[in-house]
Amino acid sequence: MWSSAHTLIASISTPTSCPNGVRLYSTFGGTLGYRSRCTRPARSARKPARLDHVGAAALPLAVLTAWQSLVEAGNLRAGQRVLVHAAAGGVGHLAVQLAKSLGAHVVGTAGAGKHELLRDLGADELIDYRTEDFTTVEPVDVVLDLIGGDDYVERSLRVLKRGGTYVSVVNPFVLDEVRPRAEPFGVRVETVMVTADHAVLEHVAALVDKGELRVVVAETFPLEDVGKAHELGEAGRTTGKVVLTV
Numbered sequence: 001m002w003s004s005a006h007t008l009i010a011s012i013s014t015p016t017s018c019p020n021g022v023r024l025y026s027t028f029g030g031t032l033g034y035r036s037r038c039t040r041p042a043r044s045a046r047k048p049a050r051l052d053h054v055g056a057a058a059l060p061l062a063v064l065t066a067w068q069s070l071v072e073a074g075n076l077r078a079g080q081r082v083l084v085h086a087a088a089g090g091v092g093h094l095a096v097q098l099a100k101s102l103g104a105h106v107v108g109t110a111g112a113g114k115h116e117l118l119r120d121l122g123a124d125e126l127i128d129y130r131t132e133d134f135t136t137v138e139p140v141d142v143v144l145d146l147i148g149g150d151d152y153v154e155r156s157l158r159v160l161k162r163g164g165t166y167v168s169v170v171n172p173f174v175l176d177e178v179r180p181r182a183e184p185f186g187v188r189v190e191t192v193m194v195t196a197d198h199a200v201l202e203h204v205a206a207l208v209d210k211g212e213l214r215v216v217v218a219e220t221f222p223l224e225d226v227g228k229a230h231e232l233g234e235a236g237r238t239t240g241k242v243v244l245t246v
C-alpha cells in the first residue's frame with residue numbers, strides 16, 4: 001500500500017461530499033504503484049489544511065500503521081507505558097505523537113542525534129539503542145516493534161508487564177513463532193498489516209490542524225529519481241518519511 005496527497009480532478013462515482021478540486025490525502029493499492037492516479041473515497045479524507053501536498057503525502061500509510069498498532073492491536077490507554085522502537089522513523093515519529101495524544105507515557109529507541117527531535121514530539125524517555133539496553137527501562141504495557149529480529153523480539157518480551165502486548169508490524173507471519181515464546185511472560189502478541197481507514201484519516205487531519213501532530217519529511221525526490229528514494233529508505237537511517245513528487 002502507498003500514500004498520496006492530490007487534488008481531485010474527476011470522479012467516476014461522484015461522491016457529492018467530494019466535489020472536484022477538493023484536496024485529499026489517501027492510501028492506494030500496491031499493484032498500481034507509482035502510476036496510480038486513482039483513489040476511492042473509503043481510502044481518502046480531506047487533506048489537513050495546515051499541510052502542503054508533500055507533508056500530507058507523507059502521512060496516510062505511516063500514521064494508519066501507527067494507529068492500528070497502538071490503538072487497535074495494542075489497545076493502548078491513557079496512563080499506560082509504551083515502548084516504540086525506531087521512534088524517529090516514518091512510522092515511529094507518528095506513533096510517539098499518537099501515543100502522547102492518547103495520554104500514554106512514551107519511551108523510544110533511537111540514535112542519540114535524534115533524541116532532541118523526539119523530545120520535541122513528546123517522547124518522555126529515550127534510549128540510545130547503540131549504547132544502552134532498552135530492557136533497563138521500567139516495564140511497559142505495549143511494545144511497538146518496528147525493527148524485528150530475534151534479539152529485539154526476545155528483549156521486547158522481557159521488558160513487557162504481564163498482561164502487556166507485543167505488536168510487530170515488521171513480520172506479519174511472526175505470530176506462530178512468537179506466541180509460544182511470549183506465553184511464559186504472560187504477554188499478548190499481535191501483528192498489523194495496515195489497511196485503509198477513512199475515519200482515522202479524518203481524525204488525524206483534525207489533530208494536524210489543531211497543531212497536535214507533526215509530520216517530518218526526511219527528503220523529497222522527483223518521480224524519476226525513485227531509485228534514489230528507495231536506496232535512502234532501505235538504508236534505514238532516515239528521520240521521518242521520504243516523499244516522491246509528481
Ligand SMILES: NC(=O)c1ccc[n+]([C@@H]2O[C@H](COP(=O)([O-])OP(=O)(O)OC[C@H]3O[C@@H](n4cnc5c(N)ncnc54)[C@H](OP(=O)(O)O)[C@@H]3O)[C@@H](O)[C@H]2O)c1
Pocket residue numbers: 061062065085086087088089090091092109110111112114129146147169170192193194233236237238239240
Ligand atoms: N505491516 C505494515 O502494514 C507496515 C506498514 C508500514 C511499515 N511497516 C514496516 O515497519 C518498519 C518500520 O518502517 P519505517 O518506515 O518507520 O522505517 P524507517 O523510517 O526506515 O526507520 C528508520 C529509522 O529506524 C531507526 N533505527 C534503525 N535501526 C534501529 C534500531 N536497531 N533501534 C532503533 N531504531 C533504529 C533509524 O534511526 P537511527 O538512524 O538512529 O539508527 C531511523 O530513524 C519497516 O520494517 C516497514 O517495512 C510495516
